[in-house]
Structures are given as structure tokens and as C-alpha cells.
Amino acid sequence: MHGCNGRMGKMISQIVDEDPDIEIVAGVDLNTASDGRFPVTDSIEKVDTPADVVVDFGNASAVDKVIDWCVANKVPLVECTTGLTDETLEKMKSASASISMFKSANMSMGINIIQKILRENAAKLAEAGFDIEIVEKHHRTKLDAPSGTALALADSVNEGLEKKKEYVFDRSDRRMVRPDTEIGISAVRGGTIVGDHDVIFAGRDEVITFSHTAYSRAVFAKGAVEAAKFVPGKPAGHYDMSDVLNA
Numbered sequence: 154m155h156g157c158n159g160r161m162g163k164m165i166s167q168i169v170d171e172d173p174d175i176e177i178v179a180g181v182d183l184n185t186a187s188d189g190r191f192p193v194t195d196s197i198e199k200v201d202t203p204a205d206v207v208v209d210f211g212n213a214s215a216v217d218k219v220i221d222w223c224v225a226n227k228v229p230l231v232e233c234t235t236g237l238t239d240e241t242l243e244k245m246k247s248a249s250a251s252i253s254m255f256k257s258a259n260m261s262m263g264i265n266i267i268q269k270i271l272r273e274n275a276a277k278l279a280e281a282g283f284d285i286e287i288v289e290k291h292h293r294t295k296l297d298a299p300s301g302t303a304l305a306l307a308d309s310v311n312e313g314l315e316k317k318k319e320y321v322f323d324r325s326d327r328r329m330v331r332p333d334t335e336i337g338i339s340a341v342r343g344g345t346i347v348g349d350h351d352v353i354f355a356g357r358d359e360v361i362t363f364s365h366t367a368y369s370r371a372v373f374a375k376g377a378v379e380a381a382k383f384v385p386g387k388p389a390g391h392y393d394m395s396d397v398l399n400a
Contacts, residue, residue, distance in 0.1 A: 155197055155219055156211030158182040161233070164374035165208065166190070175382055178202050181211070197222045205385040208377055209234055216241050220248050229253040229384040233260055233377050235301060249391040253384045257393040258305035260376030263365050264350070265394035268309040270363060271352060275313035278361065283354040284331060285310055285318065290341040290349040298340035306352050307336050 156162045157180030169177050170190075179202040180193040187193040194200060197207075197219055208231045209219050216234050220241075223230040229252055232245060245254055257265065279285065289303040299322065311317045321335045331337075348367035353360060367373070376394060383397045 154179070154191075155181045155207055155209040155215070156234075157191075157193060158184040158186060159210060161210040161370060161374055161377075164371055165210065165377055168371070168374055168378050172378065175378060178204055204228055206231060206381045208381050210377065213237055213241070217244060220244055223252055224248050227252060229255070229387065231255040231377055231380045231384060233373070236297070246391070249389060251389050253387040253389055253392060255380045255384050255392045257376075257380075259302040260373040260380070260394065261348075261365070261367060262376055262379070262394065262398065263372065264302060264306075265376075265398055267350075267352070267363050267365055268306060269395065269398065271306065271309040272313040275310040276315065278354045278356070279314055279318075279333075281356060282333070283356040283361070284333065286337040286339070286353040286355065288339045288341065288351045288353065290343070290346045292345050292347065293343050295342060298342065299338045300340065300348070300350075302348065302350055303338050303340070306350060307338060310336060310352070 154162055154165060154177045157166065157177070159182065162182065166177060169175055177191045179200050180187070180191050181195070181197045181200060182193055183195055185193045185195050192202070206229045207219060207223055209216065210233045211219070213234050213236045216232065216237060220230065232255065245256060248254055259265065287303050287306055289300045291300060307320055318334055318336045321337050324337070347369060350365050352363040379397055380394065383400060384392060
């Protein structure tokens, strides 16, 4: 578990403790405090314990080293760290040629089920004249906007469409009727909202909304554990939560 003493790492440890099918054999964190359940070191390069998979919820600056270690040791990687550079994403793509690499825009199983629904139904609704808007809400300390999950939901809509729509994040500089060639994406930041996403299909005299609310970060930790149970033994390649749901 890379980032074992962070907020998400601790949540994953709690979930693993209650799951007889998986255990953490080693942890990596700059804070090397350990409660004795597994050894903790400050660098993955110091880990010599055999493992079936690495789960990474650490700092983005350390991801390249995690990828290098996994490739060198032929260990699958479940990469959950956000804010990765294009160079690191390209490195992950290259690494997937030799190991199984798991990366999803959102680790929640619920979000991934909604993505599947969108891919399968967006075309029917768009053809029937429904406008598509996405509204996402997060806590006041979230730095990026819109969220990666909102963009992934928009991508899922477009994957189901023959004619792709453009993403619009701000309409304040124009006065015009809403064109049907766009998906509006709006971001709300405030309080301690963990994560709230609405995909709105607005038609004539009716509105269909696909909603997901995360009440705690535990939903993302649970998804990471399910991914960690899925990837060992899989052929080299890139995997995401849709593969877990279809398994």
C-alpha cells in the first residue's frame, strides 16, 4: 500500500482488515509510523516483500518511482493518485505493455455503473432532443474544476454518440440560444461535500437526471480494494473499473 498513512491509505487498511480475501503485506509512506500490522518504509525502492499488487494513493510526485518499481518487479499496479502529468500518464501507458495497469477516473463502482448507462443510452436521448448538462459539487478545498469525474461522465456520453458534442464550462460571455452541439459542465465548491455529480438530460416537458452522491471517501477506498483483487494474474494491459464490473 503506497501512501498507507494518508487518509485514503488508512481507509483502505480498515476495509482490508474486514476482507478475508486480501491483506496488506507492506506499506510505503513518508510517515513511517506502523501499528505492527505490516512494515512501513519511506520509499517503495526499499520494499523487498513479495506482493501480488501495489495500490497507490500517494503523492503525484512519487508515481513515476512506483511505476518503475512495479515494472522492474513485474507487479501489477492499481494507480489511484490524481493530478498526474501527461508525461506520467504516458509512462503508465508504456508500462501497461509489460504489467497489468489499473487506472480509473473515479474508483467508485456507482460512478462507473452510471458511465455504462450513459454510454448505452445517451444516443437515444440526444436523438430525441434532450439537452445534456453536468453539475458537479465538491468540498471547498478541491483545487481543480471541473472534476475529473465530471469530465469522465461527459466522455462517457460522447462515447455513446455518433456526433460528438463540445464541452462548455462558461456561458457568461455570450447571449444566444443554447445550441444542441454542447455539453454544459458546471462546478460548485463549498463546505465539506465529498462528491456529488448530476448528469441532466433536459427535454421538452421532462427531465431525466442520473445522480451519484458520495457520503464518504470510503466508496473510493472500497473500489480500490476491488481493483486490487481483480488485477493479479491478468495479462499485461490497461484496465479500469468497467473491467471489474464486467468480470
